[in-house]
Amino acid sequence: MKSEDSDPTSESRPRTERDDEAQALTGRTLTSIDELRAAVDSCRRCTLWKSATHGVPGEGPAPAELMLVGEAPGDSEDLQGHPFVGPAGAVLTRALQDAGLDRQTVYVSNSVKHFKFEPRGKRRLHIKPSASEIEACHWWLDEELRLVSPKLVIALGGTAARALLGHAVTVSQVRAAPMRLNAASYIWVTVHPSYLLRIPDDAQKRAEYSRFVQELRDAVAWINRKTSHPEK
Numbered sequence: 001m002k003s004e005d006s007d008p009t010s011e012s013r014p015r016t017e018r019d020d021e022a023q024a025l026t027g028r029t030l031t032s033i034d035e036l037r038a039a040v041d042s043c044r045r046c047t048l049w050k051s052a053t054h055g056v057p058g059e060g061p062a063p064a065e066l067m068l069v070g071e072a073p074g075d076s077e078d079l080q081g082h083p084f085v086g087p088a089g090a091v092l093t094r095a096l097q098d099a100g101l102d103r104q105t106v107y108v109s110n111s112v113k114h115f116k117f118e119p120r121g122k123r124r125l126h127i128k129p130s131a132s133e134i135e136a137c138h139w140w141l142d143e144e145l146r147l148v149s150p151k152l153v154i155a156l157g158g159t160a161a162r163a164l165l166g167h168a169v170t171v172s173q174v175r176a177a178p179m180r181l182n183a184a185s186y187i188w189v190t191v192h193p194s195y196l197l198r199i200p201d202d203a204q205k206r207a208e209y210s211r212f213v214q215e216l217r218d219a220v221a222w223i224n225r226k227t228s229h230p231e232k
């Protein structure tokens with residue numbers, strides 16, 4: 001699970017005590033989500049930490065029946081240290097509410113835990129994490145899956161689907177159908193809320209938003225069916 005940019009000793013700066021501490025914290029199996037939350041900020045598995053303000057761990061109850069995974073923290077998430085608290089987070093929270101779900105009851109996380117961006121004047125423009133950054137960060141996602149042990153993981157967009165499945169998929173081809181992820185969990189792929197924000201046409205935006213909400217409702221109905229008929 002190592003990437004070419006994950007080793008702090010390969011950098012030109014001298015290795016520090018903080019690097020050793022970070023490696024000790026992030027190289028072993030964790031015993032609780034609280035421990036994981038504290039350790040993410042010290043992660044040095046790739047180089048994104050260098051320009052980020054915070055490592056942004058997942059948030060929510062553990063265990064939880066439903067876990068949502070996005071791509072990576074954006075500008076607001078990086079500054080606040082919490083996942084999905086910016087514009088895409090507002091869409092996600094509203095969609096969860098419209099689907100009858102309280103966000104506090106689901107575990108919300110990201111494929112990559114540090115913000116990747118390009119400075120543009122006073123703004124910081126989001127950049128998609130690379131395959132090696134997704135791979136380096138997968139250790140955290142695996143630990144979250146183990147500690148949260150969800151029945152269903154909703155992958156929000158292609159990056160999350162790829163991070164969880166370990167290979168690229170076309171979202172439109174696998175959308176809203178449960179697939180086995182591991183012994184404990186299934187995965188359900190849908191769009192990322194920021195896709196909804198980018199749709200320029202209002203009517204299409206409303207239609208796509210309704211589809212997204214319906215998929216969240218369908219996911220919950222699937223969990224309920226699975227709970228009452230686990231063999232199906």
Ligand code: URA
Pocket residue numbers: 070071072073074077082083084085086088089110194
């Ligand atoms: N987009 C994501 O994928 N995750 C966040 O936390 C915010 C925006």
